[in-house]
Amino acid sequence: MKKILNNPEDYVPEMLAGLLAAHPGRLKSVGGDVHCIVRAESPIEGKVGIVTGGGSGHLPVFLGYVGRGMLDGCAVGDVFASPTIDQMYETTKAVNGGAGVLHLFGNYGGDVMNFAAAADQADMEDSIEVATVLVADDVASAPADRASSRRGVAGMVYAFKIAGALAEEKASLAQVKAIAEHCLANTRSMGVALGPCTVPQVGKPTFTLADDEMEIGMGIHGEQGVRRGKLQTADEIVDQLIQPILDDMPLDGGEISVMLNSLGGTPLEELYIMYRRLLEVLKQHDITVYRPYIGRFATSMEMVGASLTVLKLDDELKRLLDAPASTPFFDQSQYV
Amino acid sequence: MKKILNNPEDYVPEMLAGLLAAHPGRLKSVGGDVHCIVRAESPIEGKVGIVTGGGSGHLPVFLGYVGRGMLDGCAVGDVFASPTIDQMYETTKAVNGGAGVLHLFGNYGGDVMNFAAAADQADMEDSIEVATVLVADDVASAPADRASSRRGVAGMVYAFKIAGALAEEKASLAQVKAIAEHCLANTRSMGVALGPCTVPQVGKPTFTLADDEMEIGMGIHGEQGVRRGKLQTADEIVDQLIQPILDDMPLDGGEISVMLNSLGGTPLEELYIMYRRLLEVLKQHDITVYRPYIGRFATSMEMVGASLTVLKLDDELKRLLDAPASTPFFDQSQYV
């Protein structure tokens, strides 16, 4: 895969410099480190700050959701690598409006351990109350009895939206943490990969798949999935994405929101072909869709493939999903 | 390039079926033909209807800009192929609110001739006044003395936005046509391709480029560009995109809007690396950027590459650029 870049070592800092220059009224960096990005108006007095973080290469995840009604800050790592403890700590400090900070991020070892250290430091040195919620929505990565060890994938966008909406209403840290957990308890994802991406500093693809192969359940950094096999039709693929989700989180009818997400290289056209089939399957289960999100929400640069996320709704989740949100990469008014 | 699809012959109708099902409150089809898509509230009494059309495979172009403050309708062709005269005619009729209809689309032979026939038919059979404005913004496709024969690429999105905003204010057909022409007189684009896409029904890539090659100025369907050569750095590429634009449309300082557009396969990260360099170059020319649009606005499915569009601003264009617009694929509130 060919890339438009300069020195691969400068990929992330140059990307962040361009991004900050593009959205000056909305985002700012902390203490001159472009890896620490917060809302321009941070800190917001009396509002719980929500901080995420993780590797680069997943735009709009993670920093693309920093904005009104979603996140307050994001610590940005190198491509597919955790940010540092220092960066997480500085970001946390910069969004602290006195109501505490929620660390809300994907369940990846480096991020988990670094955020833990950053939370300790924020507590020790600045008496900032920090709560932590991990996103672990990928049903392909572990069976139900080890659900807490699952990877975090596109489902985090729902958690950002829901927790962000409640935080914007100036709810308490305990309330924001509780709604994030409630949202994630009702969120499941499953993906399929058809082709790899290339980490610029590495220069070769993260994995290989034969010309006629796909892998169901593969992780967003190329982590092994549940089944590698011949490339199937869109309808067959959709069936294999939705079934494990329904098995893991039984739905007797009812209303859900779905996110049909391209991993980057798969065009929107194909997502709509998938969506057509998804509606057919859901109809068979008497499930109706509220506010579908179809597009690129959590990518792996140019990786070819897609993921499906289901959020089981109740009145409170629906209300918070409907709430306004606006970032340079996401505007809720687009999804009506 | 691997695709998620069923029978390739069903690619467009299945895509459109999924898309209409996803956005029922905002879009509807005309007379049961999914290739004719209009705003759900069409026709709008007393408002000039703006209709575009063209081949599939360019989402969000074309139909993605049907919505409030932009377009009223879109006739959708097969992948990279013109819609039919009938589809254009039916779409035109469906958005006619009595104030006339503007046909605003890219300068491609099939589209031009079919839209001309459809306009004749709307005039003859329904006495609908139709005006036509062609988008011909790609400086790579012809020299300045044959500017009217240039291809239409991403610059059309600016024309949709500007003309759409004025039409929403219930301006006359003559006024809407004039502002579209004025916008396009101040719009120039230039692109670069690093890798091809595959038309589903054809099954093989539209062109080939060696592993270390790129083509400056290549068209969005793989039409020959101005120079094929070794893949260069992001900074070098940006320099070669902006210079022909500045040569063609001299800017003595002043304010512009820019659209940095991925052709599909190129991730957002790379666009921001490019944007960083673009600002450096523009600064040297005392040019400032107002409202950059960075993302995927006009694609060729999974084609790897990017395009740069410059819109030279004046007060009226700025006002119309700022006006609200909301479609399932584009929301102006995201770009502040």
Next chain:
Amino acid sequence: MTTTLDTTQVKALMGAVADGLIAHKDDLAALDAELGDGDLGRTVERGFIGIKEALAGPLPDDVGRTLFQLGKAFSNAAPSSFGALYGTALMKSGTALKDKMTATLAECADATQAALDALMERGKAQLGDKTMLDAIAPAITAMRAALADNGDDVSTGVFLRAAAAAAQRGADETASMQSKIGRASWQGERSSGKKDPGAQAIAYMFDAAAAHFESQP
């Protein structure tokens, strides 16, 4: 006796032309890939399948309205430049032959001229711009010469073979032209040396038409 064509013969002729052109779809695609976007093979295939479907259904009794319907079918099935233009050409020939149950060969030549005029009006191209026009115009001249040389009782086969030979010469000559219109014009000088695909499609069409009558007893 003046040679004429009736509606049944016109339908058979169009069926034969459809088969002939579909057989050439791969060469046309290859020519268009060099100079344009490579879809002319598909355009021709889809357009002539559209014509064959129309031929299989109910059609008017007169030559003119039949051609008009077939042109509409072609354009709607193959909505590209060639599709729009070839459809227009058929429709305009049809308008010129409206209400006729039979057409003389002289009327056929006039109808082809009417089609050419309409093409130039719609497509804004001139002769020499390296398009299908550069095959149609010499074919018309050859048709008129065949009538002048052999009288109006010349066989349809001879009449069409003259047109086909002229169209092919015209198509071959486009190779030395520089494209001024359509997709190929974006290649500028680089278009020289390559034959225009639309002109070649027209030459194949006259060839298939001539062969159809030549093979009849």
Next chain:
Amino acid sequence: MTTTLDTTQVKALMGAVADGLIAHKDDLAALDAELGDGDLGRTVERGFIGIKEALAGPLPDDVGRTLFQLGKAFSNAAPSSFGALYGTALMKSGTALKDKMTATLAECADATQAALDALMERGKAQLGDKTMLDAIAPAITAMRAALADNGDDVSTGVFLRAAAAAAQRGADETASMQSKIGRASWQGERSSGKKDPGAQAIAYMFDAAAAHFESQP
């Protein structure tokens, strides 16, 4: 006389360990590619370059604070799981040796135990979960045995060689374990048969440390 290490020796030791691990970056990357995401080579390289940069700059006088600083440098330079954990391990060994200008080998064994405890606390893994812990724990046991068997005047080389041999045995044994934690756990049963990359990195570390003292006069 009881064998001790002073701050200068510790710095030289860490420099040697850094070079040793960087030399193994490609094997570690390959192991991590099989079980995880393949970045352990880069993690180790970046982390130890961070340590070397810290060694080149000003550092505290005592052993404890020196190790603490080096641990911080490692974590900030290599912010992955191994980076966070290995940094934590160095910082906790440092805390255990705070204010000491020299450390006995028994104190070194105790500091390694303190590091292990901190790792288990932070990473929530147990022994047998197929992680770096499974190389560290046997190394500590071997260190204590070396002191018990040979007395506290045992040479640093012998002491560390015992640790290195045990760590390598521990790393080898991870091959038969099923991963319970971190990225490799997503492979479930398929992780069996493959050696844990982090455990192997620890074995390389003790090996490089032992070799450093063995090569000294």
